Amino acid sequence: MTSLALRHRIGQVPGWIVLLAWAAAVALPLYILIVSCFKTTAEIYNDKFGLPSAWTFQNFISAWTHVDFGRYLLNSLGVTGAAVVFTVLFAAMAAYPLSRYELKWASPVLAFFLAGIMLPIRLASVELFTLMKELGLLDSRLGLVFVYVAIRLPFAIFIFANFMRALPRELEEAARIDGAGEWRVLFLVILPIVRPAVAIVAIFTAIAVWNDFFFPLIFIFDQDLRTVPFATMSFIGQYRTEWGEVFASLALSMAPVLLMYVLLARQIREGVGAGGGLK
Structure with a gap:
């Protein structure tokens, strides 16, 4: 050497x-x-780093049945899935003209969207609650989806706009020569090429929505409509907490997001690599 x-x-x-x-x-x-996840509460208190005395799935079974975990899981899957789909759809539709058309007002509009990244939405919780009440969207999954989409759109538009700007304009021109309209250009030409951007927006939106506790707490009152974070909170009592069940519920709640990340990992790596070359 x-x-x-x-x-x-x-x-x-x-x-x-x-x-x-x-x-x-x-x-x-x-x-x-x-x-x-495999320990009793006593074992967790005695040695938090040690291995369990017996590897059983009792904590998972108790976590699933004790609070009807499946219902919370379905609520979270529905809200998160809808939020991801609408965020990707609306962000792509907004970023496409802002990044591909030569518009005088494109930069101010994009800056307006980007301002949403810097503004903490929780400061406007009272006004948002009042708006949701007037629209009749309190205590509904649809209202929760609308809130999440509005919150995630600025970041999603920023990602899509940067990826779309890096594409050669010859792609759209060739598609238009073949008779494709703007909708077909966007959904059949542009979006398939910027799949890494779709993956990045999808996974970041899914993680943020899936783990959120704040907005379901203030907008959802019906126990049957609440999401996964509330299932974990159900195991924490005033006088006694079954920590084994708490950890098991956390593991169960992490599984869908981890699965989504594994499925999109290649696209995310490509997106991060491509992001370094964007101008």
């Missing part, structure tokens, strides 16, 4: 140390979550 290669290897050591420390910081909570 030459001295130049040796110096290069030594120069990489600090970066590897930081990566290993970060990996350990991420892996430790996951390890505690996994082993705690």
